[in-house]
Amino acid sequence: MTNLPALSAPDLAALLASRLCHDIISPVGAIQSGLELLDDMPDDPESMALVRSSTKSAVAKLQFARIAYGASGSSTAQIDMGDARTVAEGWMAFEKANLQWSGERAYVPKNIAKLVLNLLVVANASVPRGREVEVSIERLEPTARFTLRARGKPLRVPAKFRELLAGETTPESIDAHGIQPYYALLLAREAGLSVRLEQGEEEVVFHVVPADESEEALRSVEIEAPR
Template identity: 50%
Template structure:
């Protein structure tokens, strides 16, 4: 059994790296496939299809990398602040390739980087709560950059709270923490660093995540 707090710094770094690689393997692989079609095909229709695939996949790979840089990366020096407008931009780019629509109602403020990283990681968790798609609304319930209160509402068909995510966010023991589970575990560590707590509530057709 394991808890996020039990992870060594080396294990945490390795699992985060694995998670980022997992996210970008698919669009990068699609780019490779498209290039192979261009090399082998003379049919103009197939070549245009390949070019469309390459353009779309390149946009997805770029969006996922930009999102990962802000949500998992160093994002400046210790104590650095991040513009929430930048967080909005990378969130829009990331969600453009997902099944759910993003509604962002967060004021444009400068905020400590770990709090911004927490917000983006909560967006990833909200996205997992509506695997068949829907709408994810992101709100800040106050305008205090030092002590923010976030609320994310994931609404969609068969909205649910995945059991492992609930356990990881509440610091319960889990069977193991692997590359799939590291993201909510990392969110838990970010919340602890920011002196914030995370709560999740299942309603009729939505999941509400709050942090503050």
């Protein structure tokens, strides 16, 4: 399993809250700007369009965050992967890449659904605008196995994610920008899964497999492409 630096529960909660605020401040700020413009120019179509678009973006981000970062009920709660797909599609409608999603729909332990969504954030950040991210749910029972592929050029997997995979970080180096990839790998560890990264010239693949499924998985994470 990935050797992650230890964070206290209060620090983890505070950094995730900071990340959430960072994600929604832009659309909420745009709503405020649009409303101020409407104060000066009532019924202005461009201002109204800005408010409508920004409101939809804020709602999509909050619905996504509710599952990706939130408690989603009790510690034993399960999440419908169909609901995870729905919030993923809503969130990606306002992001850089286009989303393709395939695989079965079933209720799964919440950390499985949360892991898929958090790796989706990392995959989306790896490709330029207008490219594609594909989520393939290969198996959910008895243990989950799935793959995310990000296609485009140039590919830039977030540096903090790579550092965390390689065990090159300390608690002091985790900030509001690095907490999301940290949380993704923490979810994988809690779910008994292993994440491996494979990168080519125009495609990066995030493999998620049971940690005890093979010798390769037991060796934690393998990075197959040079940095």
